[in-house]
Amino acid sequence: MPSMLEVSDLEHTYTGQQEHTAIGGVTFDVRAGQLTCIVGPSGCGKSTLLRCLASLIRPSGGEVRMHGEPVRGVPEDLAVVFQDYGRSLFPWMSVRGNVEFPLRSGNVPKERRRERVRQTLEWVGLSGAERKYPWQLSGGMQQRVAIARALACRPALLLMDEPFASVDAQTRFELEDLLLRVRAEQDTTILLVTHDIDESVYLGDRVLVLSETPATVVADLPVDLGNERDQIGTRESETFVHLRGEIARMLRGGGGHERPGGTGTTARDTGSETESTSEDERADAEPESLQVEQGSPAREAAE
Numbered sequence: 001m002p003s004m005l006e007v008s009d010l011e012h013t014y015t016g017q018q019e020h021t022a023i024g025g026v027t028f029d030v031r032a033g034q035l036t037c038i039v040g041p042s043g044c045g046k047s048t049l050l051r052c053l054a055s056l057i058r059p060s061g062g063e064v065r066m067h068g069e070p071v072r073g074v075p076e077d078l079a080v081v082f083q084d085y086g087r088s089l090f091p092w093m094s095v096r097g098n099v100e101f102p103l104r105s106g107n108v109p110k111e112r113r114r115e116r117v118r119q120t121l122e123w124v125g126l127s128g129a130e131r132k133y134p135w136q137l138s139g140g141m142q143q144r145v146a147i148a149r150a151l152a153c154r155p156a157l158l159l160m161d162e163p164f165a166s167v168d169a170q171t172r173f174e175l176e177d178l179l180l181r182v183r184a185e186q187d188t189t190i191l192l193v194t195h196d197i198d199e200s201v202y203l204g205d206r207v208l209v210l211s212e213t214p215a216t217v218v219a220d221l222p223v224d225l226g227n228e229r230d231q232i233g234t235r236e237s238e239t240f241v242h243l244r245g246e247i248a249r250m251l252r253g254g255g256g257h258e259r260p261g262g263t264g265t266t267a268r269d270t271g272s273e274t275e276s277t278s279e280d281e282r283a284d285a286e287p288e289s290l291q292v293e294q295g296s297p298a299r300e301a302a303e
């Protein structure tokens, strides 16, 4: 499959009073149709990376190519779901208005726009809410609207920044499965940032693990769980449990700039293999909670 996205030695330093290098040379490729999850310590530079990929900020160094061409300006066939979806919806617009909004700037005729909105809201299970306003919806429903708005453009590349972080566990599972369904139907290429290790393994075809800030790629792990995933069965499988432990160990170990334990490969080694981990190491690493939390070494190091 051809590369949809090529990221080469991408760097970004915020300048001014708060000068800070958030990305320190990130290189990876994304194949068309692939769902890539990105995990890393809090504050390491995940949102900065997505903003650079979307051309919302101009990176200090390196290059981003989409469809083989250098990206200059926000690509038309790219959509972003932001970390803070509550603030990304227009409160004065109905659900329909919000989802239709990005289509208005294109040349899509009104009738086709309306049909597109109707179909997209059906995908995300919000057919009955077209005339409601965001403030009349639950957090999970608002997030569905934000996802619908991104999908309405039928983007070739969808960037999502912790899209399910603010919803309850049950809604989160539903939204994860919704994303997998839409992705299977639309063949959309997706890059999704999450702080939830389990989510990264459940959703991803691969997981990129980032270091502490400035972020670099410390591992690129293929997820061999097939296309059919199930919230209970998949999460109980040996492959799933092994991989979540492996990622947690990297992040708890500080997510340093050295490749931890020799595991993982550079992100350009597509079809990369991970070195096997001994049973003892696996048992030691079995974490209680697999989120990058306050007080974890990776988190402390990042602060």
Ligand SMILES: Nc1ncnc2c1ncn2[C@@H]1O[C@H](COP(=O)(O)OP(=O)(O)OP(=O)(O)O)[C@@H](O)[C@H]1O
Residues within 6 Å of the ligand: 014, 015, 018, 019, 020, 021, 022, 040, 041, 042, 043, 044, 045, 046, 047, 048, 049, 083, 195, 213
């Ligand atoms: N506008 C800015 N000016 C200066 N520094 C910034 C700016 N925006 C972000 N940073 C710094 O860059 C680093 C990376 O920020 P970023 O938001 O990309 O991290 P993140 O991995 O998305 O964090 P989180 O997990 O909390 O969402 C942080 O240390 C942050 O303080």
Ligand SMILES: [Mg+2]
Residues within 6 Å of the ligand: 046, 047, 048, 083, 161
């Ligand atoms: Mg962020």
